[in-house]
Amino acid sequence: xxxxxxxxxxxxxxxxxxxxxxxxxxxxxxxxxxxxxxxxxxxxxxxxxxxxxxxxxxxxxxxxxxxxxxxxxxxxxxxxxxxxxxxxxxxxxxxxxxxxxxxxxxxxxxxxxxxxxxxxxxxxxxxxxxxxxxxxxxxxxxxxxxxxxxxxxxxxxxxxxxxxxxxxxxxxxxxx
Ligand SMILES: CC(C)(COP(=O)(O)OP(=O)(O)OC[C@H]1O[C@@H](n2cnc3c(N)ncnc32)[C@H](O)[C@@H]1OP(=O)(O)O)[C@@H](O)C(=O)NCCC(=O)NCCS
Numbered sequence: 001x002x003x004x005x006x007x008x009x010x011x012x013x014x015x016x017x018x019x020x021x022x023x024x025x026x027x028x029x030x031x032x033x034x035x036x037x038x039x040x041x042x043x044x045x046x047x048x049x050x051x052x053x054x055x056x057x058x059x060x061x062x063x064x065x066x067x068x069x070x071x072x073x074x075x076x077x078x079x080x081x082x083x084x085x086x087x088x089x090x091x092x093x094x095x096x097x098x099x100x101x102x103x104x105x106x107x108x109x110x111x112x113x114x115x116x117x118x119x120x121x122x123x124x125x126x127x128x129x130x131x132x133x134x135x136x137x138x139x140x141x142x143x144x145x146x147x148x149x150x151x152x153x154x155x156x157x158x159x160x161x162x163x164x165x166x167x168x169x170x171x172x173x174x175x176x
Contacts, residue, residue, distance in 0.1 A: 001052065001099075003106055006030055006041035015051045017089035019128055025087060026054055039086055042110070044103060046094070053090040053099050055107045059114065060084045062122065062153070068142045071122070071153055082122040083111035083156070101163075104139060108159040115156055122153045139163070 012027050030041040041056040061079035064072040085107050090099045111123045127133040140162050141152035160167045
């Protein structure tokens with residue numbers, strides 16, 4: 001398996017994850033969004049050169065009032081840097097084999113690297129459905145109480161620890 005940044009060399013046409021909106025976005029919008037600096041997309045490619053999965057990231061900010069209270073505590077009332085994991089999907093034939101976790105690990109590592117250059121405290125996700133909501137909760141993402149399909153947040157340093165990645169910036173290669 002290898003992770004590549006999306007380019008016009010990859011054949012995305014056969015990607016099927018079971019959620020049409022996520023398939024279509026990859027095929028139709030991902031490259032154009034990347035060209036316009038609206039998102040960055042990373043593709044996991046199998047040894048057979050099949051698209052195994054992908055995720056996309058965008059930098060953003062969140063005001064403390066829009067955070068789950070447990071994450072807002074002690075923060076100033078200004079926009080706090082975050083990285084939005086806009087989309088993440090694994091091709092159907094590769095689901096249930098740990099690749100979703102691998103993509104999340106890669107996304108959190110990228111978010112942490114971005115945060116070393118332009119401070120980001122949180123990684124946020126917009127789950128596409130209840131299954132996705134549960135997937136992210138499984139990894140510790142926190143919702144606003146009572147908001148069962150809205151945006152979920154996780155502190156990047158907590159995500160690094162939970163996923164077994166180093167948290168000391170000196171352990172990371174910033175030129176990656
Ligand atoms: C949700 C999705 C990304 C999971 O990927 P996957 O490769 O099947 O998941 P993995 O095999 O890596 O599972 C990793 C862990 O998450 C858990 N998990 C997987 N899907 C889950 C779900 N829907 N709810 C709760 N936990 C889930 C697994 O049990 C596993 O647990 P473990 O770490 O305790 O062993 C994948 O099923 C998918 O692409 N679905 C369609 C698109 C989608 O819903 N994307 C979500 C983001 S918008």
